[in-house]
Amino acid sequence: MNFIAFAIVMMIVVFLTWRFASRRQSLPCPVWLRWMVELDNPFTKTNRAEVIVGLLDLQPGMMVLDVGCGPGRLAVPLGKAVAPTGEVVAMDIQPGMLARARAKAQAAGVDNIRFMEAGAGEGKAGYGQFDRVLMVTVLGEIPDREGALAEVYNALKPGGLLSVTEVIFDPHFQRRSTLTAMAEHSGLRSKAFYGHALAYTQHFEKPAVSCVSDNPEGPQE
Numbered sequence: 044m045n046f047i048a049f050a051i052v053m054m055i056v057v058f059l060t061w062r063f064a065s066r067r068q069s070l071p072c073p074v075w076l077r078w079m080v081e082l083d084n085p086f087t088k089t090n091r092a093e094v095i096v097g098l099l100d101l102q103p104g105m106m107v108l109d110v111g112c113g114p115g116r117l118a119v120p121l122g123k124a125v126a127p128t129g130e131v132v133a134m135d136i137q138p139g140m141l142a143r144a145r146a147k148a149q150a151a152g153v154d155n156i157r158f159m160e161a162g163a164g165e166g167k168a169g170y171g172q173f174d175r176v177l178m179v180t181v182l183g184e185i186p187d188r189e190g191a192l193a194e195v196y197n198a199l200k201p202g203g204l205l206s207v208t209e210v211i212f213d214p215h216f217q218r219r220s221t222l223t224a225m226a227e228h229s230g231l232r233s234k235a236f237y238g239h240a241l242a243y244t245q246h247f248e249k250p251a252v253s254c255v256s257d258n259p260e261g262p263q264e
Contacts, residue, residue, distance in 0.1 A: 111181030115144030183215025
């Protein structure tokens with residue numbers, strides 16, 4: 044086996060191992076690899092910050108939650124889009140990522156971003172305060188994905204949108220069918236789809252009038 048073939052095999056092994064392990068514990072992108080997620084993917088425009096933000100129909104004064112914000116690739120343009128009266132909450136479990144995002148915001152002169160060290164599903168996002176929530180190549184990193192989506196449901200205002208972006212290059216890639224089933228189980232409704240099966244953004248809406256769940260641990264208002 045030549046070197047190139049060996050390297051490809053090893054990449055596949057690492058990809059599958061990381062994907063399997065992330066189902067049991069949170070394995071986000073390490074801080075020392077933050078440069079990889081700071082750059083827009085050159086192979087697909089679906090994951091580019093400008094495209095993701097452009098699909099959200101953001102207005103000044105909106106409240107936005109960026110779940111798993113990483114080094115702030117989305118948080119900074121989001122902050123600009125909802126300024127001067129809106130706010131972005133940039134959430135991440137890694138202090139190093141938040142520090143990098145904070146530095147980028149300061150360098151860009153964006154002062155309407157609030158940084159929160161927390162994991163999705165911990166119940167720290169609050170209730171009914173966000174117009175938009177983003178999860179960009181992050182859902183598969185969360186062991187309790189259903190719990191995270193339930194928290195998103197609760198955090199959204201009625202009529203608010205969850206935007207989920209997935210690309211096949213991410214070892215935590217979530218198929219559209221899997222994502223849709225989980226989101227709809229949480230009470231969200233599919234609203235729009237952009238891209239294709241291997242690289243896409245899907246929007247889900249919190250109904251303006253929510254149905255009462257029979258599950259006491261289900262969506263709450």
